[in-house]
Amino acid sequence: MNKNSKLNKLIITLSIIELLLIIFFLAYLLVYSAVVGGDSLIMSNTLYACVFFILMIPIGMIFYYIALKSNRKLIYKFEREETVSSKGGSKPIKEVRAQRFSELIAIDEKESRKLNEITFDKVTSLCDFCEQFRNYCASQKNLYYSIDDVRSFISNLATSKIMILQGMSGTGKTSIALAFEDFIGNQTTVIAVQPMWKERSDLIGYYNEFTKKFNETPLLKELYKSNFNDQIFIIVLDELNIARIEYYFAEFLSLLEYPNEDQRTLEITNDSWSKDPKLLVDGRLKIRSNVYFIGTANNDESTFAISDKVYDRAMIINLDKKADKFEKIEQNRVKISNSNFEELVKDAQKVYSNYGKLNEWINSFNKLLIDYFNINFGNRMVNQLKKYVPVYVACGGNELDGFDDFVSKKILRKLEGKDALKISSSITPFKDELNMTFGKENMTKCKKYLETFEIK
Numbered sequence: 258m259n260k261n262s263k264l265n266k267l268i269i270t271l272s273i274i275e276l277l278l279i280i281f282f283l284a285y286l287l288v289y290s291a292v293v294g295g296d297s298l299i300m301s302n303t304l305y306a307c308v309f310f311i312l313m314i315p316i317g318m319i320f321y322y323i324a325l326k327s328n329r330k331l332i333y334k335f336e337r338e339e340t341v342s343s344k345g346g347s348k349p350i351k352e353v354r355a356q357r358f359s360e361l362i363a364i365d366e367k368e369s370r371k372l373n374e375i376t377f378d379k380v381t382s383l384c385d386f387c388e389q390f391r392n393y394c395a396s397q398k399n400l401y402y403s404i405d406d407v408r409s410f411i412s413n414l415a416t417s418k419i420m421i422l423q424g425m426s427g428t429g430k431t432s433i434a435l436a437f438e439d440f441i442g443n444q445t446t447v448i449a450v451q452p453m454w455k456e457r458s459d460l461i462g463y464y465n466e467f468t469k470k471f472n473e474t475p476l477l478k479e480l481y482k483s484n485f486n487d488q489i490f491i492i493v494l495d496e497l498n499i500a501r502i503e504y505y506f507a508e509f510l511s512l513l514e515y516p517n518e519d520q521r522t523l524e525i526t527n528d529s530w531s532k533d534p535k536l537l538v539d540g541r542l543k544i545r546s547n548v549y550f551i552g553t554a555n556n557d558e559s560t561f562a563i564s565d566k567v568y569d570r571a572m573i574i575n576l577d578k579k580a581d582k583f584e585k586i587e588q589n590r591v592k593i594s595n596s597n598f599e600e601l602v603k604d605a606q607k608v609y610s611n612y613g614k615l616n617e618w619i620n621s622f623n624k625l626l627i628d629y630f631n632i633n634f635g636n637r638m639v640n641q642l643k644k645y646v647p648v649y650v651a652c653g654g655n656e657l658d659g660f661d662d663f664v665s666k667k668i669l670r671k672l673e674g675k676d677a678l679k680i681s682s683s684i685t686p687f688k689d690e691l692n693m694t695f696g697k698e699n700m701t702k703c704k705k706y707l708e709t710f711e712i713k
Contacts, residue, residue, distance in 0.1 A: 275314060356532055357464065357469060357470050357471045357530065357533070358471050358473060358533060358534050358537070359470070359473075360473045360478060361473060361477075361478065361481050361534040361537070362532075362534050364478065364481055364482055364485075364534070365534055365535055365536070368482060368485040368486070369485070371485075371486075375486055375487075375488065376592070377487070377592050377593065377594040377597065378591050378592045378593060379597065380591060380593045380597055380598075380601065381601075382601075383411060383601050383602075383605060383648065383651040383652045383653075384651065384652055384653040386411065386591065386593070386601075386652075387404065387407045387408055387411055387652045387653060388404075388653075389440075389588050389591055390407055390411070390436075390437065390440050390591075391404060391407045392585070392586040392587075392588035393436070393440045393588040393589075393590070393591075394433070394436045394440075395582075395583065395585045395586075396585045396586060396587050396588050397436075397439075397588070398432070398436050398439075400429055400432050400433070400436055401579065401580045401581065401582050401583065402429065402433060402580050403580040403581075404653070405654070405658075405662075406433075406574065406576065406580065407652075408649055408652040408653060408654045409574050409649070409662055410433060410437070410574060411648070411652055412572075412645050412648040412649045412652060412654075412659070413572035413573075413574060413645075414549055414598075415598075415602040415605075415644060415645070415648040416572050416641050416644045416645045416648070417513075417570065417571060417572045417641065418513040418546075418548065418549055418550060419509075419510070419513060419549075419550045419551075419552070419567075419570055419571040419572070420549070420550070420551045420552070420571060420572045420573070420574065421497070421551075421552050421553075421554050421563070421567075421568075421571045421572070421573050421574075422434070422551060422552070422553050422554065422574050422576060423553075423554045423556070423573060423574070423575050423576070424574075424575055424576035424577050425576075425577065425578075426555065429576060429579070430553040430576055431447070431493060431495060431553050433576075434491055434493050434551045434553075435447070435493070437491060438489075438491045439590070440590055440591060441488075441489055441590065441591065441592055441593050442488075442590050442592040443488045443489060443490065443491070445491045445492075445493055446475055446476070446479045446490075446491075446492050446493065447493045447495055448460075448475060448476055448492065448493065448494055448495065449495045449496070450494055450495060450496050450497050450498075450499050450500055450505075451499070451500060452499050452500050453500065454500040454504070454505040455500070455501070455504045455505060456504060456505055457505065457507070457508050459505050460474065460476050460505055460506070460509075461474055461476055461477045461480075461523070461525065462474040462477050462525075464526060471525075471526070476492060477525070477542075479492055479548075480523070480542060480544060480548065481534065481536060481537075481542060483544075483545050483547055483548050484536045484542070484543060484545055485536075487547060487594040487595050487596050488547060488594065488595065489547050489549065489593070489594075489595045489598065490547055490548045490549065491549050491551055492548065492549070492550050492551070493551050493552070493553065494506075494550060494551070494552040494553070495552075495553055496553060496554070496555060496560070497552030497553065497554055497563075498552075498554050498555070498556075498560045498561050498562070498563050499555075499559065499560055499561075500561070501561050502552070502561075502563065502564075502567055503564050503566060503567060506567075508523065509523075509544075509550070510566065510567065510570055512544055513544070513550070513570070514570065518543060518544065518545055518546045519543070521543060521544040521545075522538075522541040522542065522543050522544070523541060523542050523543075523544055524540060524541050525537060525540055525541065525542050526540035527540055528540055545595075546595065546599065547595035552571070565671070568667070568670060569635070569637055569638070570637070572641070572645075572667075573666040573667065573670075574666075575666060601651070602644075602648055604651075605647045605648045605650070605651035606643075606644070606647045606648075608647070608651070609646070609647035609650055609651075609656075611656060612643065614656075615642070615643065615646055615656070615660070618657075618660055618695075619634060619639060619642065621694050622634075622664060622668075622694075625687060625690050625691070625694070626668070629683040629686070629687045629690075630672060630675070630680065630683060630687075632668070632671045632672065634668065638667060638668060641663070641667070642660070642663050642664075642667075645659060645663050646659040646660055646663070649662070657695065657699050657700075658699075661699065661700045661701065661702045661703055662702055664700075664702075664703055665702035665703045665705075665706045666702075669703060669706050669707065672710060677710065677712060678712065680710045681710055681711050681712040684707050684708070684710060684711055687707065688704055688707060691703065691704065
């Protein structure tokens with residue numbers, strides 16, 4: 258029985274009790290008047306007025322109940338709910354007059370009409386795609402990026418659903434994400450992280466018990482829209498470390514690791530209402546494989562250090578300086594679909610045949626790391642590396658350069674926070690070993706990164 262059924266029964270019960278009390282009171286007056294004699298009391302206008310107003314209370318309550326029962330009139334604006342069983346019979350579904358997800362329901366109607374309007378370009382080469390994106394940034398946005406940074410950006414998207422852009426202010430961290438979404442014909446959602454964020458509700462919203470509405474955040478609406486089509490959706494977390502990302506983004510860090518998108522379902526509410534948006538199944542929303550998170554990070558006194566948990570799951574780009582300008586080549590948008598992009602990534606991994614060489618590099622480098630710094634590759638890093646290098650090669654890069662790029666940003670970063678004096682004393686012999694194993698002209702990014710730990 259829901260709250261309104263209980264209220265209806267209470268109204269009828271109180272009305273009957275009050276009517277019986279009034280009848281008893283009038284009967285008592287009549288008996289008193291006949292036995293004792295109280296004509297003046299019976300004929301009193303004041304008594305008539307009191308009886309009239311008292312009588313109006315149960316009569317008004319009865320009329321309210323009749324109006325409520327017939328659905329012709331609502332005197333109080335509370336939600337009328339009725340509980341029924343779901344198909345499985347396990348969870349109740351609430352049928353309500355009001356809608357708690359008004360904006361998501363509006364998306365249902367809007368996106369359903371647009372389904373047949375979206376057309377995509379067919380992309381056949383990741384190498385050409387990188388060049389086109391670089392030229393688009395220069396010609397349309399007046400943004401200049403090195404081809405290495407562009408290859409790294411595309412390879413990062415192929416490796417993980419989370420990317421962190423680091424570097425000095427003004428080097429184009431947010432701009433490259435915005436330019437990419439414009440390049441592929443979709444609008445980027447930028448979410449400005451707030452210092453007080455501590456939990457998931459800061460990102461996806463919460464149900465307000467007072468208004469009976471769900472606070473629908475921009476992220477929730479973007480995640481919902483991504484379920485309608487095969488566009489690539491880039492969600493930018495601007496200054497992601499101004500609050501502790503391990504707190505407010507914790508659930509996403511776990512969900513985005515699942516390879517199967519059917520497993521990536523985010524709980525929005527713990528129940529299901531019949532008038533909820535159609536893609537919200539049992540209060541859960543699927544995070545599709547076409548959703549990518551890009552966070553921009555600054556390292557200063559106003560931000561928090563990003564933990565290993567986040568760094569291990571995310572891919573990284575260090576934009577330390579602006580790229581040199583080059584001759585602009587006019588380039589229009591290339592509307593690539595997510596399935597087309599994933600298909601190119603799978604093809605790159607099929608074509609790449611040097612996993613034996615890659616395994617050899619991993620084992621050699623891992624041995625050096627253990628001997629000199631007591632750190633090593635983890636299974637997650639190895640799996641990411643085996644995704645990253647083939648795509649980097651397909652984007653037009655050299656395989657050893659791809660290995661160098663990945664290791665300098667993902668593995669050597671683990672040296673931060675360790676004994677600086679011990680690391681500094683080990684750098685020179687470690688670099689000598691690198692030269693012997695990989696050649697003096699190779700692994701330049703790793704060598705350059707190691708130089709930042711030298712104590713002179």
